[in-house]
Amino acid sequence: MLIHDRLAPSSAPSADLSVSGVRFLVVMDPTHVADMLYGPGLAALTATGARAASSAVFSDLEGDEARAALAEIDVLITGWGAPRLTQDQLDAARRLRYVLHAGGQAAHFLPPLAGRNIELSNAGWINAIPVAEYTFAMIILANKQAFRTQNLYRVRRDFINRESEFPFAGNRGKNHRHRGCIAYRSDRARAPRRLRSIGAVVRSLRLQSSSKTARRGVGFSR
Numbered sequence: 001m002l003i004h005d006r007l008a009p010s011s012a013p014s015a016d017l018s019v020s021g022v023r024f025l026v027v028m029d030p031t032h033v034a035d036m037l038y039g040p041g042l043a044a045l046t047a048t049g050a051r052a053a054s055s056a057v058f059s060d061l062e063g064d065e066a067r068a069a070l071a072e073i074d075v076l077i078t079g080w081g082a083p084r085l086t087q088d089q090l091d092a093a094r095r096l097r098y099v100l101h102a103g104g105q106a107a108h109f110l111p112p113l114a115g116r117n118i119e120l121s122n123a124g125w126i127n128a129i130p131v132a133e134y135t136f137a138m139i140i141l142a143n144k145q146a147f148r149t150q151n152l153y154r155v156r157r158d159f160i161n162r163e164s165e166f167p168f169a170g171n172r173g174k175n176h177r178h179r180g181c182i183a184y185r186s187d188r189a190r191a192p193r194r195l196r197s198i199g200a201v202v203r204s205l206r207l208q209s210s211s212k213t214a215r216r217g218v219g220f221s222r
Contacts, residue, residue: 022050027075029059029081084109132190145169
């Protein structure tokens with residue numbers, strides 16, 4: 001994971017944490033994603049010596065059990081579908097030092113953290129790899145007219161001679177095409193690099209997202 005934000009420490013001193021002293025809480029929706037990431041019973045997390053503040057993985061933090069767990073944790077582990085943390089919930093988590101997000105960005109579901117010594121991390125860099133692979137694969141299939149061939153087969157229910165029906169199909173040579181890509185910054189140009197490997201001319205826009213642009217729309221830069 002990559003640290004993407006560090007907030008100014010509060011004036012109150014805080015002791016360094018050993019792994020064995022760390023208490024954590026996992027919040028994801030659906031909750032079974034936690035088992036997929038960390039193993040049954042969060043085995044990959046507890047194997048480090050850290051302890052779960054609750055045996056449950058929460059889909060929200062509204063209940064009494066979740067509120068009690070918040071008061072004990074040093075680390076909040078979040079992922080897909082995590083609810084937005086309210087200011088009251090953040091205030092209840094007075095020991096919170098780290099938010100580890102198993103997704104692209106964590107900041108969007110957190111209230112203002114000014115004055116708290118809380119570090120945020122995310123998995124945006126590693127998540128960008130399968131995103132680029134999927135993008136590349138879909139463009140390859142589209143150039144080969146796989147989807148149009150599929151739709152045509154549904155109509156005819158017979159053999160489709162792709163070379164006759166779609167003589168322009170392909171990814172190289174006379175079928176060379178310009179392709180556009182819109183990517184978040186965390187994509188690190190992976191999809192355009194893959195496209196250039198087959199000779200495509202790529203026109204790309206990189207998404208520059210901030211809290212301001214997120215509220216009013218999307219900003220782009222070349």
